[in-house]
Amino acid sequence: MLGRLNHVAIAVKDAKKAAKIYGTAFNAEISEAVPLPEHGVITVFVTLPNTKIEFIEPLGEASPIAKFVERNADGGIHHVCYDVPDIIAARDRMIAEGARVLGDGQPKIGAHGKPVLFFHPKDFSGALVEIEQA
Numbered sequence: 001m002l003g004r005l006n007h008v009a010i011a012v013k014d015a016k017k018a019a020k021i022y023g024t025a026f027n028a029e030i031s032e033a034v035p036l037p038e039h040g041v042i043t044v045f046v047t048l049p050n051t052k053i054e055f056i057e058p059l060g061e062a063s064p065i066a067k068f069v070e071r072n073a074d075g076g077i078h079h080v081c082y083d084v085p086d087i088i089a090a091r092d093r094m095i096a097e098g099a100r101v102l103g104d105g106q107p108k109i110g111a112h113g114k115p116v117l118f119f120h121p122k123d124f125s126g127a128l129v130e131i132e133q134a
Helices: 015-026 066-071 087-096
Strands: 005-011 035-036 039-048 052-058 078-082 117-120 128-133
Touching: 005 035, 005 128, 015 039, 052 066, 078 087, 087 117, 087 128
Parallel strands: 005 052, 078 128
Antiparallel strands: 005 078, 035 039, 039 052, 117 128
């Protein structure tokens, strides 16, 4: 059901600055900063040969990650994202197995222009899990 690791997201105060550090260290491609108002974040991706690192910064004080960044001033891993071939089938199976989907359970369009859903970290050993339609 799960595909490859799509990305690891790191929440930071300044996504462009953090991405530049990784881009320089790993000689990696860095995307432009993209605001995602529906998710309350600004994203910047660093593309590595086998996955991506997504840097997310709060888009305003009402951002769902604002408190996370406040508690983790130097930044911290926020979530892991996996590709799935069918997001609705994956959601239904995960819920049937006891996982709790966050929000209203309906996919939203994520940073790659594809549907995404998030699942409660308490159901995944403390890790916030995102699934993305492959």
